[in-house]
Amino acid sequence: MDKLSLDAAFAALSDPTRRAILARLALGETSVTELAKPFAMSLPAVSKHLKVLERAGLIARGRAAQWRPCRIEPKALKDIDDWLGNYRRFFEESLDRLDDYLKKLQAQNPGEDKKGSDNGDGS
Amino acid sequence: MATVVSLDLDKDPRSIIGMRVFDAPRDLVFAAWTDPKHLAQWWGPNGFTTTTSAFDFRPGGVWRFVMHGPDGRDYQNRVTFEEIVRPERIVYSHGGGEDVEPVQFKQTVIFEDLGGKTRLIWRGDFPSAEERDRVIKDYGAAQGLVQTMTRLAEFVEAQA
Numbered sequence: 001m002d003k004l005s006l007d008a009a010f011a012a013l014s015d016p017t018r019r020a021i022l023a024r025l026a027l028g029e030t031s032v033t034e035l036a037k038p039f040a041m042s043l044p045a046v047s048k049h050l051k052v053l054e055r056a057g058l059i060a061r062g063r064a065a066q067w068r069p070c071r072i073e074p075k076a077l078k079d080i081d082d083w084l085g086n087y088r089r090f091f092e093e094s095l096d097r098l099d100d101y102l103k104k105l106q107a108q109n110p111g112e113d114k115k116g117s118d119n120g121d122g123s
Numbered sequence: 124m125a126t127v128v129s130l131d132l133d134k135d136p137r138s139i140i141g142m143r144v145f146d147a148p149r150d151l152v153f154a155a156w157t158d159p160k161h162l163a164q165w166w167g168p169n170g171f172t173t174t175t176s177a178f179d180f181r182p183g184g185v186w187r188f189v190m191h192g193p194d195g196r197d198y199q200n201r202v203t204f205e206e207i208v209r210p211e212r213i214v215y216s217h218g219g220g221e222d223v224e225p226v227q228f229k230q231t232v233i234f235e236d237l238g239g240k241t242r243l244i245w246r247g248d249f250p251s252a253e254e255r256d257r258v259i260k261d262y263g264a265a266q267g268l269v270q271t272m273t274r275l276a277e278f279v280e281a282q283a
Contacts, residue, residue, distance in 0.1 A: 106151070
């Protein structure tokens with residue numbers, strides 16, 4: 001996923017109504033009218049949210065039927081999931097390694113504990 | 124000492140926060156972040172090695188390095204240090220420029236002295252998050268990640 005679409009996707013996901021819409025769409029495709037039902041919101045307001053989601057590639061809307069059914073785009077969600085997964089993995093595994101490395105350093109130089117490093121006293 | 128990771132979508136959808144306690148004094152943990160010789164020993168996920176070509180540890184300074192992946196691929200990286208408070212905090216931005224990987228985020232790393240132990244808190248602001256000047260106090264409050272990730276995974280599985 002390129003940077004622009006990732007930006008758009010995160011921005012789109014930042015709104016609780018839009019996340020609720022996605023949660024509803026996870027159950028299957030439906031119409032704007034159906035989507036609007038649980039929210040105290042006008043149809044145009046819901047349509048606006050749908051446009052944001054659509055632009056972010058998170059949902060798609062049918063062209064064929066008059067009622068233009070909305071459905072979720074699993075690919076975009078998968079991309080976000082992957083991106084977050086890689087990011088998390090980077091830190092978790094790096095910090096595992098850091099933990100091991102710190103143990104090694106302390107075993108080698110027990111006197112370094114107090115001194116810490118050559119980076120001064122932190123003042 | 125497991126890493127705690129959370130993503131607070133409700134409060135701040137563009138950052139991810141992690142926390143971990145190390146059984147080592149703060150100066151030592153901080154030092155491990157400030158020298159390419161140290162960084163080469165632990166930076167990157169399992170199977171990766173890191174080669175540094177430039178390292179300038181001061182605000183505005185750049186760390187230029189290549190991460191060699193287990194798949195044989197090389198990943199060009201650039202880190203620009205934005206703020207350094209020894210031995211408490213490092214803020215850097217990752218990415219930027221045509222010649223590096225197209226990933227960009229701002230990272231804040233906080234080192235808390237727990238008396239011989241050190242709590243490390245890292246917070247990543249996702250792409251194009253606005254400049255933030257926030258102190259991280261609420262790392263424990265973020266519960267959103269697990270839920271959100273579970274939801275996302277469910278979407279993906281249900282729809283794939």
